[in-house]
Amino acid sequence: MKPFDVYSRWAIEPVRGKGCKIYDKDGTEYLDFYGGHAVISIGHSHPHYIEALTKQLNQIGFYSNAVLNSLQDEYAEKLGKLSGYDDYSLFMVNSGAEANENALKLASFHNGRKKVVSFRKAFHGRTFAAVKVTDVPGYLAPINENMEVNFLPFNDIEAVRERLSRNDVSSVIIEGIQGIGGIQVPEPAFLQALSRLCKETGTVLIVDEIQSGYGRSGKFFAHQYAGIRPDIITIAKGMGNGFPVSGVLIAPGFKAVSGQLGTTFGGNFLACAAANAVIDVMKAENLIENAAVIGNYLIGELKKLPQIKEVRGCGLMIGIEFETPIKPMRDRLLFEEKVFTGVTGSNVFRLLPPLCVSKEEADEFLKRFKKIVSI
Numbered sequence: 001m002k003p004f005d006v007y008s009r010w011a012i013e014p015v016r017g018k019g020c021k022i023y024d025k026d027g028t029e030y031l032d033f034y035g036g037h038a039v040i041s042i043g044h045s046h047p048h049y050i051e052a053l054t055k056q057l058n059q060i061g062f063y064s065n066a067v068l069n070s071l072q073d074e075y076a077e078k079l080g081k082l083s084g085y086d087d088y089s090l091f092m093v094n095s096g097a098e099a100n101e102n103a104l105k106l107a108s109f110h111n112g113r114k115k116v117v118s119f120r121k122a123f124h125g126r127t128f129a130a131v132k133v134t135d136v137p138g139y140l141a142p143i144n145e146n147m148e149v150n151f152l153p154f155n156d157i158e159a160v161r162e163r164l165s166r167n168d169v170s171s172v173i174i175e176g177i178q179g180i181g182g183i184q185v186p187e188p189a190f191l192q193a194l195s196r197l198c199k200e201t202g203t204v205l206i207v208d209e210i211q212s213g214y215g216r217s218g219k220f221f222a223h224q225y226a227g228i229r230p231d232i233i234t235i236a237k238g239m240g241n242g243f244p245v246s247g248v249l250i251a252p253g254f255k256a257v258s259g260q261l262g263t264t265f266g267g268n269f270l271a272c273a274a275a276n277a278v279i280d281v282m283k284a285e286n287l288i289e290n291a292a293v294i295g296n297y298l299i300g301e302l303k304k305l306p307q308i309k310e311v312r313g314c315g316l317m318i319g320i321e322f323e324t325p326i327k328p329m330r331d332r333l334l335f336e337e338k339v340f341t342g343v344t345g346s347n348v349f350r351l352l353p354p355l356c357v358s359k360e361e362a363d364e365f366l367k368r369f370k371k372i373v374s375i
């Protein structure tokens with residue numbers, strides 16, 4: 001048997017990681033400014049993370065949600081405190097798409113409605129409902145046809161007002177910052193008006209913070225720059241620093257109905273040990289503040305480069321747009337300068353380094369990046 005060949009992969013195989021660095025089997029060092037799709041938050045192979053997971057594995061790695069699990073309670077309490085949502089409830093699952101799937105279903109259970117509003121260029125995952133609210137028609141299979149979704153222009157509050165005025169939309173789903181859509185930051189005034197309109201029309205507001213959340217923007221959640229409180233927030237990626245774990249944060253007022261949501265693996269002992277270790281390190285090492293400081297520094301320095309069309313983003317979620325396709329530059333950056341970065345579309349670099357990235361590493365990145373843009 002061979003892996004099902006759906007990925008285009010770089011010809012590099014990491015065998016070791018430390019902080020923001022990755023090493024291949026020949027010992028070549030790479031600077032990781034991508035974090036494996038924004039997943040690495042506290043850095044590769046953090047000693048506290050290794051110790052916590054090893055300890056848990058030596059005790060008990062897994063049991064399902066058929067038993068008590070005080071590690072889930074401990075994690076929910078820590079998450080509530082650090083995120084500013086201690087009055088919300090937490091439902092733990094395993095991936096970003098699964099978190100959004102459950103969020104969309106919970107909204108529909110809650111208000112009995114069937115229709116969903118999403119935004120152009122949105123990405124929310126690959127499961128049934130999550131892929132349906134993702135604005136990439138090529139990802140839809142014929143079986144996805146029957147759920148009704150309207151894709152509205154991003155930042156266009158009049159379009160939202162018009163659509164929600166019929167009082168038939170179950171939920172609006174929006175990314176805290178659009179990631180795969182090109183690092184597009186929603187305007188605070190747009191989010192504030194969106195939140196008000198959702199409340200007025202009985203529509204559930206779901207903010208997908210799977211990529212933009214968990215400290216990456218320089219606040220725990222990107223939407224906190226707008227001062228709104230969504231009804232449901234989804235998290236994944238940085239939450240487990242590579243351990244597959246995700247969550248749905250649910251406002252007071254949603255009724256937990258026994259059996260309505262469920263999962264075998266979600267919130268197991270090992271997943272909770274990972275999530276607890278990550279949040280402990282984030283707090284102890286002030287990684288949210290670090291994301292704000294280093295992110296602002298990087299954005300400021302990148303904006304000085306005349307070759308760049310636009311620099312967008314917040315904290316350590318940065319999009320660098322060029323007038324022309326970046327593939328040749330990206331290849332040089334990877335294979336000659338040994339730097340991992342992401343892309344969106346054809347013209348935008350996407351920087352998503354671990355939140356522990358240092359000023360020295362940021363300067364090293366800038367040095368190598370300037371080299372490839374000035375060729």
Ligand SMILES: Cc1ncc(COP(=O)(O)O)c(C=O)c1O
Nearest residue numbers: 095096097123124125179210211
């Ligand atoms: C904003 C957003 N939502 C959802 C997902 C889906 O997450 P997963 O691949 O873990 O299902 C992603 C993944 O890139 C994402 O960026």
